[in-house]
Amino acid sequence: xxxxxxxxxxxxxxxxxxxxxxxxxxxxxxxxxxxxxxxxxxxxxxxxxxxxxxxxxxxxxxxxxxxxxxxxxxxxxxxxxxxxxxxxxxxxxxxxxxxxxxxxxxxxxxxxxxxxxxxxxxxxxxxxxxxxxxxxxxxxxxxxxxxxxxxxxxxxxxxxxxxxxxxxxxxxxxxxxxxxxxxxxxxxxxxxxxxxxxxxxxxxxxxxxxxxxxxxxxxxxxxxxxxxxxxxxxxxxxxxxxxxxxxxxxxxxxxxxxxxxxxxxxxxxxxxxxxxxxxxxxxxxxxxxxxxxxxxxxxxxxxxxxxxxxxxxxxxxxxxxxxxxxxxxxxxxxxxxxxxxxxxxxxxxxxxxxxxxxxxxxxxxxxxxxxxxxxxxxxxxxxxxxxxxxxxxxxxxxxxxxxxxxxxxxxxxxxxxxxxxxxxxxxxxxxxxxxxxxxxxxxxxxxxxxxxxxxxxxxxxxxxxxxxxxxxxxxxxxxxxxxxxxxxxxxxxxxxxxxxxxxxxxxxxxxxxxxxxxxxxxxxxxxxxxxxxxxxxxxxxxxxxxxxxxxxxxxxxxxxxxxxxxxxxxxxxxxxxxxxxxxxxxxxxxxxxxxxxxxxxxxxxxxxxxxxxxxxxxxxxxxxx
Amino acid sequence: xxxxxxxxxxxxxxxxxxxxxxxxxxxxxxxxxxxxxxxxxxxxxxxxxxxxxxxxxxxxxxxxxxxxxxxxxxxxxxxxxxxxxxxxxxxxxxxxxxxxxxxxxxxxxxxxxxxxxxxxxxxxxxxxxxxxxxxxxxxxxxxxxxxxxxxxxxxxxxxxxxxxxxxxxxxxxxxxxxxxxxxxxxxxxxxxxxxxxxxxxxxxxxxxxxxxxxxxxxxxxxxx
Numbered sequence: 001x002x003x004x005x006x007x008x009x010x011x012x013x014x015x016x017x018x019x020x021x022x023x024x025x026x027x028x029x030x031x032x033x034x035x036x037x038x039x040x041x042x043x044x045x046x047x048x049x050x051x052x053x054x055x056x057x058x059x060x061x062x063x064x065x066x067x068x069x070x071x072x073x074x075x076x077x078x079x080x081x082x083x084x085x086x087x088x089x090x091x092x093x094x095x096x097x098x099x100x101x102x103x104x105x106x107x108x109x110x111x112x113x114x115x116x117x118x119x120x121x122x123x124x125x126x127x128x129x130x131x132x133x134x135x136x137x138x139x140x141x142x143x144x145x146x147x148x149x150x151x152x153x154x155x156x157x158x159x160x161x162x163x164x165x166x167x168x169x170x171x172x173x174x175x176x177x178x179x180x181x182x183x184x185x186x187x188x189x190x191x192x193x194x195x196x197x198x199x200x201x202x203x204x205x206x207x208x209x210x211x212x213x214x215x216x217x218x219x220x221x222x223x224x225x226x227x228x229x230x231x232x233x234x235x236x237x238x239x240x241x242x243x244x245x246x247x248x249x250x251x252x253x254x255x256x257x258x259x260x261x262x263x264x265x266x267x268x269x270x271x272x273x274x275x276x277x278x279x280x281x282x283x284x285x286x287x288x289x290x291x292x293x294x295x296x297x298x299x300x301x302x303x304x305x306x307x308x309x310x311x312x313x314x315x316x317x318x319x320x321x322x323x324x325x326x327x328x329x330x331x332x333x334x335x336x337x338x339x340x341x342x343x344x345x346x347x348x349x350x351x352x353x354x355x356x357x358x359x360x361x362x363x364x365x366x367x368x369x370x371x372x373x374x375x376x377x378x379x380x381x382x383x384x385x386x387x388x389x390x391x392x393x394x395x396x397x398x399x400x401x402x403x404x405x406x407x408x409x410x411x412x413x414x415x416x417x418x419x420x421x422x423x424x425x426x427x428x429x430x431x432x433x434x435x436x437x438x439x440x441x442x443x444x445x446x447x448x449x450x451x452x453x454x455x456x457x458x459x460x461x462x463x464x465x466x467x468x469x470x471x472x473x474x475x476x477x478x479x480x481x482x483x484x485x486x487x488x489x490x491x492x493x494x495x496x497x498x499x500x501x502x503x504x505x506x507x508x509x510x511x512x513x514x515x516x517x518x519x520x521x522x523x524x525x526x527x528x529x530x531x532x533x534x535x536x537x538x539x540x541x542x543x544x545x546x547x548x549x550x551x552x553x554x555x556x557x558x559x560x561x562x563x564x565x566x567x568x569x570x571x572x573x574x575x576x577x578x579x580x581x582x583x584x585x586x587x588x589x590x591x592x593x594x595x596x597x598x599x600x601x602x603x604x605x606x607x608x609x610x611x612x613x614x615x616x617x618x619x620x621x622x623x624x625x
Numbered sequence: 626x627x628x629x630x631x632x633x634x635x636x637x638x639x640x641x642x643x644x645x646x647x648x649x650x651x652x653x654x655x656x657x658x659x660x661x662x663x664x665x666x667x668x669x670x671x672x673x674x675x676x677x678x679x680x681x682x683x684x685x686x687x688x689x690x691x692x693x694x695x696x697x698x699x700x701x702x703x704x705x706x707x708x709x710x711x712x713x714x715x716x717x718x719x720x721x722x723x724x725x726x727x728x729x730x731x732x733x734x735x736x737x738x739x740x741x742x743x744x745x746x747x748x749x750x751x752x753x754x755x756x757x758x759x760x761x762x763x764x765x766x767x768x769x770x771x772x773x774x775x776x777x778x779x780x781x782x783x784x785x786x787x788x789x790x791x792x793x794x795x796x797x798x799x800x801x802x803x804x805x806x807x808x809x810x811x812x813x814x815x816x817x818x819x820x821x822x823x824x825x826x827x828x829x830x831x832x833x834x835x836x837x838x839x840x841x842x843x844x845x846x847x848x849x
Contacts, residue, residue: 070714077735078707080842083742084700127830132841139845146838147692147700153827154698207699 082143085208128152128171133179134354145179148207163231166195169364174199176357178209181311182334184290186358189317189534190515190541194228197286197315202233205258210283212258214307217288219263220507223486225288226261241266252280264292264300271303281308287333290314296329296340305333317537318530319356324348331355361540369547371540375564377556380422381430388421388558415559422555423460423524433523433553434467440551441471444519445499450492451519452501454508454535456526461502464523472497477504489514505535515544522552525560529567672696672821674828675744675763677736677754678835679728682843686710689732690835690842693742696822698831702742705842706732729756737761746815748802750832755805764811766795766802768828795819798826 128151132142148154151171166174170192177183177200187193204210217225222240229238241251241262248270251260262270271279285307287293293301312334320326327348331337336355343351361368380388395414399406424431437453444451455461458477465473474492476485492501493516501508501517505526517539526532540548554560674696679689690705711719711727719726733754737747747757747765758765793812794801797819804812822828 070718074734075709075731077709077731079704079735079739080707080846081705081739082703084702139842142841142845143703143838146841147703147834149694149698149700149834150830153825153830 080139082140082147084144084147128168128175130175130179133181135181136179148178151175151203154203162199166192166199167364169359170196170199173357173359174203177313178203180313180355182313182336182355184314184316184319184330184334184356186316186319186356188358188360189537191359191361191364193315193317194225194288195232197288197313198228198232198236201259201284201286202236204284205236210258210311212280212282213260213284213286214267214280214282214309215259215261215286215288216264216267216304217261218292219265219482220485221288222261222263223482224512227486229259241270245270253278264304267307268300268303271307272299279306279308283309284311284313285309286313286315288315290316290330290333291318291326293333294326294329296332301329301333305339317534319358327352369544371536371548371550373550373552375552375554376436377554377561378432378436379556380558381425381432381435383428383430384421384425384432384555387425387427388418391417391421392559415563418559419524420457420460422558422560423455423457424463432555434464436553437464437521437523438468440519440521441468441500445471448496449519450499450501450517451521452503452508452514452517452535452539453521453523454503454505454526454532455523456505457524458504460523461504464502468500468502471499473500473502474498475502476508477502478507480507492517503535503538505531508535508538512538513541513543514538515541518546518548520548520550522550525552525554525563525567527563532567672746672818673701673742673744674698674822674831675737675740675747676828676831676835677733677747677749677757677765678832678839679732679751679754680836680839680843682708687727687732688839688843689728689736690839691733691736691740691744691747692831692835692838693740693744694831696826698826700834702740703835703838704736704739705839706735724753725756728753729758730760733757733765734760737763745818746797748800748828748832750829758805758808758811764804764808764815766804766811766815768800768802768832770800770829798822798824798828800828802828 130145130148130151132145136142136145151174173185173187173192173196177185177196185193185196187196201210201213205213215225226238226240229236236259237257238259238261239251239254239257241248241260243251248266251257252270252274285304287304293304295301314330314334316330319330324345325342328337328341328343331343331348331351332339332341334355336351337343337347379385392414395417399410399414402410420426423433441451453461453464455464458479461475461477465475472495474488476488480488488501489512492498492514501514515538520536520539522532522535526535536548536550540550552564554564674694676692676694677689679687681687685708687710688706688708690703692700693702694700709727709731711723715727716723728751733747734757737743737757744763747761747763748768749755749757749765750768752767755765755767793809794803795812795815796802797815802812802815
């Protein structure tokens with residue numbers, strides 16, 4: 001089928017017209033001319049009715065149905081919190097009540113603060129922060145240390161008054177102790193271990209980290225600690241454990257005492273007697289002169305290790321007094337090695353780096369007046385010489401006759417005998433050392449100076465006293481009752497006429513502050529250079545203003561020369577071990593049996609002549625040589 | 626008969642901890658009594674200080690910390706928030722006010738609500754944190770070292786001044802404290818209390834502690 005274009009257009013127009021018609025009709029429902037053309041279907045007559053238009057009230061919407069909305073709101077945040085422990089507060093000192101005559105209360109006023117000098121203004125502010133220890137793992141523990149104020153502001157101007165400004169290395173030591181559970185403060189003698197310890201204790205108490213502390217020290221040092229506590233932390237209540245058993249028991253159990261001081265002997269005795277349940281518990285135990293527990297099998301060491309505690313500190317200027325293994329005993333007390341653990345050198349070195357803080361005067365006190373050592377090599381007087389030669393000859397003969405039954409004790413007795421003769425001849429009383437001492441002392445006394453003399457024997461000290469009468473000597477050794485010792489030291493310090501203090505190494509070498517003495521005499525030599533250094537450092541320590549002159553008396557051509565040679569070698573070894581830990585210390589720092597035998601050329605009679613005697617080591621060394 | 630040791634005979638005993646009372650408007654400030662310098666119990670009035678800081682962690686937003694100390698800087702309480710990062714909508718809608726809202730209103734207010742020991746004064750080094758003042762009655766101040774303040778003043782450092790919507794200065798310790806515009810009453814209030822803080826106190830230093838503590842928190846907790 002085909003269609004013309006005209007026919008298609010007509011058809012399309014017709015369809016459009018129909019649609020148009022319906023549309024018009026629909027629209028016209030709302031117009032005034034409701035002309036409706038309905039298809040003639042016959043089915044719906046209702047459609048022929050005219051529609052009735054009407055109105056309906058529709059309320060206007062006040063807001064649109066949907067609006068994208070956003071309101072600022074508080075986002076809930078999680079928090080991590082830390083409440084720091086309360087520190088101990090102490091009863092404040094009573095303020096003096098000032099009242100005028102008419103009863104009006106007066107208030108003291110302070111003078112205006114001095115303006116600092118320009119140089120002081122420009123000085124950068126020092127700031128020593130407490131760092132969290134490496135073993136503090138929890139965030140709370142670490143934050144506790146980080147949030148503490150710098151030591152300078154904590155100590156200096158605000159809550160805690162310090163009598164003197166500590167040195168920067170002391171601030172570092174205090175901060176190190178404060179954050180250490182286990183610590184060995186091994187600063188060289190005279191650098192202020194006592195002060196650093198007291199200040200760290202003070203901070204720990206004030207920050208609520210510890211509430212009960214036991215300080216254990218040798219008996220002669222108790223007055224020294226009491227005095228230092230009064231100086232550096234006068235507000236801290238300190239109780240010394242002393243008296244009879246019942247009183248001591250009461251003191252051990254007494255509540256509310258932050259610091260107990262006790263000597264090693266009492267601690268050992270009382271804790272041995274106490275049942276484990278009765279033993280007092282401490283937050284911190286401090287061992288002063290901790291080399292006292294170097295023998296880990298001793299009662300003292302066992303008791304010290306068994307004291308219930310949370311923190312363990314040890315103080316000593318000579319952590320290795322004889323051999324490096326002694327450190328193991330200290331580390332065991334500090335609970336950083338297991339019981340009976342024997343760390344090797346590599347482990348010791350690693351532990352030392354972590355738990356030992358040691359500074360030497362050379363490093364930290366570069367502006368400290370020097371210590372001048374001089375050896376006075378003195379020939380014996382003729383009487384001494386004769387007595388010495390006879391004693392040596394007879395002694396060696398007797399030793400040789402002992403043959404293989406010889407012991408170190410026999411040799412030791414001879415050494416002591418000869419050393420005593422080098423001090424003075426017991427028959428005539430002649431003494432080259434005394435002559436030299438008197439000559440030196442005359443100069444020292446004339447210039448108003450003071451000197452300390454150390455000897456191994458109380459007998460020598462007692463012998464010297466009447467012979468030094470013109471210098472008003474004072475005696476301080478183990479034979480002097482403890483209660484009389486402090487007044488002796490006070491007199492030596494304050495009496496301008498008391499020019500010399502005679503001390504024994506055993507009693508006077510540790511813990512005393514005698515930096516006002518500019519001269520030290522070592523009348524005879526101790527067996528261990530570390531002990532000699534401790535003795536010398538009574539005078540050459542912080543606060544010393546002038547050089548300290550140390551004179552060692554050595555009788556020439558005697559056993560003292562030989563001892564001096566060995567001690568020099570020992571001192572070099574000591575410095576190597578403690579200096580940088582790189583030494584290979586395998587030998588004792590005290591004279592050992594081989595060395596004591598080696599002081600003499602001992603030979604036993606033999607059918608073929610004579611042969612050397614003594615411990616095997618001597619023979620081996622000689623053979624090797 | 627043994628004589629008592631010197632320390633025992635001196636009668637030194639640990640005393641109960643002093644209790645600080647609170648006032649309605651300034652919880653950390655112990656109310657003055659009779660204008661005297663020492664209270665009846667012998668303890669000095671104290672002003673607790675709050676040190677507020679925030680740090681930004683790369684890609685994780687901001688965390689804030691509030692350290693409450695006593696008048697001499699001894700820490701009493703520390704609170705820090707978890708990291709918070711604004712979303713895109715917040716960034717668009719808050720515009721320039723995003724930082725003050727985030728740091729001051731959101732972080733600052735949260736921390737101030739959470740601390741159980743309320744400070745008497747909140748100190749910060751970030752001008753954005755002054756926004757906190759609009760949401761608390763506790764005075765909020767911006768600490769400036771006196772040298773910095775003098776330098777700004779001498780150099781006429783307008784940019785620095787413009788960044789600090791603060792007006793009145795009060796010297797506390799060795800710092801100058803500026804307060805939010807419109808809250809000069811706080812400055813007047815603090816002037817009456819400033820003697821409670823030692824002259825030598827360095828108010829910048831505890832803010833450094835807060836920053837270190839926040840960094841430690843990030844290292845220890847949020848970096849896991």
